[in-house]
Amino acid sequence: xxxxxxxxxxQVTSAFPVKGxxxxxxxxxxxxxxxxxxxxxxxxxxxxGYQHLNHITCIDRIxxxxxxxxxxxxxxxxxxxxxxxTFIDRNAPVxxxxxxIWDQANTYExxxxxxxxxxxxxxxxxxxxxxxxxxxxxxMRRDFKTEEYSEKTFSSLPxxxxxxxxxxxxxxxSGEEIxxxxxxxxxx
Amino acid sequence: xxxxxxxxxxxxxxxxxxxxxxxxxMAYGTGCGAIxxxxxxxxxxxxxxxxxxxxATPRQADVLLITGYLATKTLKRVIRVYEQMQDPKYVIAFGxxxxxxxxxxxxxxxxxxxxxxxxxDVYINGCMPRPEAVIAxxxxxQDKIARGDADNGTRYKENLDWYRANQQQVIKNWRMPDYNx
Ligand code: SF4
Numbered sequence: 611x612x613x614x615x616x617x618x619x620x621q622v623t624s625a626f627p628v629k630g631x632x633x634x635x636x637x638x639x640x641x642x643x644x645x646x647x648x649x650x651x652x653x654x655x656x657x658x659g660y661q662h663l664n665h666i667t668c669i670d671r672i673x674x675x676x677x678x679x680x681x682x683x684x685x686x687x688x689x690x691x692x693x694x695x696t697f698i699d700r701n702a703p704v705x706x707x708x709x710x711i712w713d714q715a716n717t718y719e720x721x722x723x724x725x726x727x728x729x730x731x732x733x734x735x736x737x738x739x740x741x742x743x744x745x746x747x748x749x750m751r752r753d754f755k756t757e758e759y760s761e762k763t764f765s766s767l768p769x770x771x772x773x774x775x776x777x778x779x780x781x782x783x784s785g786e787e788i789x790x791x792x793x794x795x796x797x798x
Numbered sequence: 799x800x801x802x803x804x805x806x807x808x809x810x811x812x813x814x815x816x817x818x819x820x821x822x823x824m825a826y827g828t829g830c831g832a833i834x835x836x837x838x839x840x841x842x843x844x845x846x847x848x849x850x851x852x853x854a855t856p857r858q859a860d861v862l863l864i865t866g867y868l869a870t871k872t873l874k875r876v877i878r879v880y881e882q883m884q885d886p887k888y889v890i891a892f893g894x895x896x897x898x899x900x901x902x903x904x905x906x907x908x909x910x911x912x913x914x915x916x917x918x919d920v921y922i923n924g925c926m927p928r929p930e931a932v933i934a935x936x937x938x939x940q941d942k943i944a945r946g947d948a949d950n951g952t953r954y955k956e957n958l959d960w961y962r963a964n965q966q967q968v969i970k971n972w973r974m975p976d977y978n979x
Contacts, residue, residue: 740871741871741907742870742871742874742971743969743970743971745970746906749906749907754906756904756905756906757903757904759906760899760903760904760905760906760910761904763967763968764899764908764909764910764911764968765910765911766898766899766903766910766911767897767898767910767911769898770898770899770903
């Protein structure tokens with residue numbers, strides 16, 4: 611059972627000082643220091659055939675004042691996915707730029723820079739990625755109050771305050787009974 | 799129809815009658831709603847039998863469809879498109895998102911009330927409105943044109959200051975052309 615996965619895990623853990631585990635069939639994760647991530651990725655790409663960078667994800671661990679970064683790489687030979695995970699400091703978020711390993715990493719990193727404010731030294735590309743004229747806190751951080759911001763900037767019309775069931779409004783307005791089969795989906 | 803005929807001059811009546819039967823729709827979609835346009839235009843619902851058809855550029859179009867939520871970035875393009883359209887011009891807004899935010903009411907990047915930025919002739923509610931509802935909306939617009947009170951292009955020009963103030967509140971870096979109409 612899962613020999614292939616164990617072999618991948620031990621190959622990575624023997625080459626680098628990382629912890630890791632087999633998550634399930636064809637899924638392996640390793641936890642690394644943020645400084646070793648780029649060499650791990652370089653190694654698995656060039657030596658082990660993990661040619662394909664699926665994604666770079668950021669998770670805002672605001673309770674621990676950390677950002678978690680997840681690099682997902684895939685091998686077309688073994689059809690296995692390797693997750694390389696790391697933590698960086700949330701207050702001074704800096705991470706190694708890896709767009710010399712995969713060109714498409716540039717796009718992901720620009721997005722992370724815009725949405726979370728993570729800096730990648732040496733990253734080339736327009737400062738604005740998706741947003742235009744954004745001058746607030748990076749919007750995907752969990753302490754950005756999106757509802758407050760929306761109310762302040764775009765101010766909606768009245769009528770959104772309560773969660774009254776729209777069927778009730780319709781039935782009072784038109785004088786119709788809510789049928790029994792629909793009542794069981796009612797909110798209260 | 800007869801009563802409306804009485805309140806208009808013959809020339810106006812003919813003008814409105816022909817306008818309402820040739821609505822050229824700007825081929826531009828925002829949000830989720832643009833996906834209902836192909837269904838409305840193609841063989842099953844065949845909107846062209848009502849004189850509704852696509853136009854490639856703003857200057858050829860009469861109707862601008864705002865088919866769903868608008869990011870502030872898209873709003874900029876929409877304003878430019880709207881300002882380039884020739885009078886008479888009409889706006890149909892689709893879905894709850896354009897009315898009062900819809901399910902994107904708390905998004906940091908989508909506007910809530912479209913009417914603050916450009917004048918809207920007809921709202922079609924729903925999330926998403928089906929082609930029947932879209933055609934009903936167009937029908938409502940046609941009635942409005944026939945009555946002769948679809949003059950939002952003029953209203954926009956008259957109240958330009960108010961609209962500009964609202965637009966500049968969300969588009970921070972304002973680099974838009976000025977028109978001399
Ligand atoms: S109203 Fe619904 S379908 Fe339309 S843009 Fe908003 S979320 Fe999408």
